[in-house]
Amino acid sequence: MDKDNLKIRTLQDTDVEALLAFEVANRDWFECHIDARDSAFYSTQGVSDHIAHCLSGLAAGTWHPFIIEDASGTIIGRANLKDIDTRERSAQVGYRIAQQACGQGLATLAVRHLIQQAQMRWGLGQLLANVYAENIGSVKVLRRCGFVMARAGEDEAGRDDWYRLSI
Numbered sequence: 463m464d465k466d467n468l469k470i471r472t473l474q475d476t477d478v479e480a481l482l483a484f485e486v487a488n489r490d491w492f493e494c495h496i497d498a499r500d501s502a503f504y505s506t507q508g509v510s511d512h513i514a515h516c517l518s519g520l521a522a523g524t525w526h527p528f529i530i531e532d533a534s535g536t537i538i539g540r541a542n543l544k545d546i547d548t549r550e551r552s553a554q555v556g557y558r559i560a561q562q563a564c565g566q567g568l569a570t571l572a573v574r575h576l577i578q579q580a581q582m583r584w585g586l587g588q589l590l591a592n593v594y595a596e597n598i599g600s601v602k603v604l605r606r607c608g609f610v611m612a613r614a615g616e617d618e619a620g621r622d623d624w625y626r627l628s629i
């Protein structure tokens with residue numbers, strides 16, 4: 463993959479078809495690592511509603527959704543600042559990379575982009591991430607970007623850990 467030709471940009475309302483293709487192609491992969499989406503999501507209407515929801519969050523200043531696309535305009539990853547709280551100067555990060563594009567540093571690139579946007583665009587001082595301990599790749603990305611464990615898991619299996627980065 464030619465990383466110089468990748469683009470990370472804000473999600474747009476014209477991304478419905480490309481985002482649906484990305485989510486459908488990687489559904490099984492994502493569901494191995496993160497909570498499954500409702501099956502109604504996997505349709506033109508479902509993704510269209512999802513994008514509208516993300517963009518209304520952006521307008522309200524609570525959410526900043528990004529997509530990563532390759533040189534051909536295919537979406538190969540997503541990264542989000544979620545639950546942005548400008549008073550607390552805090553937000554949560556989320557990211558997912560197409561299975562075929564994994565292991566090449568894309569999530570690291572995406573999280574670094576989120577950190578930069580959190581600072582420059584939103585003036586935040588802290589980022590949080592919630593991750594299952596067995597998601598070794600994700601934990602590696604977080605640690606590489608400077609996150610440290612803030613709280614060990616409190617879900618029923620005791621597995622969902624919280625990581626924090628002061629910026």
Ligand SMILES: CC(C)(COP(=O)(O)OP(=O)(O)OC[C@H]1O[C@@H](n2cnc3c(N)ncnc32)[C@H](O)[C@@H]1OP(=O)(O)O)[C@@H](O)C(=O)NCCC(=O)NCCS
Binds near residue numbers: 496563565571598
């Ligand atoms: C987790 C995820 C985002 C990582 O994306 P990625 O683009 O492969 O991440 P990077 O290449 O930047 O870094 C991953 C690192 O973890 C390593 N890694 C991945 N899985 C691993 C495993 N099971 N054991 C050991 N190391 C592992 C990779 O080798 C890489 O390390 P390296 O750069 O030193 O070789 C991707 O696998 C994904 O989208 N998973 C499904 C959704 C998800 O889990 N999202 C995160 C929720 S918290």
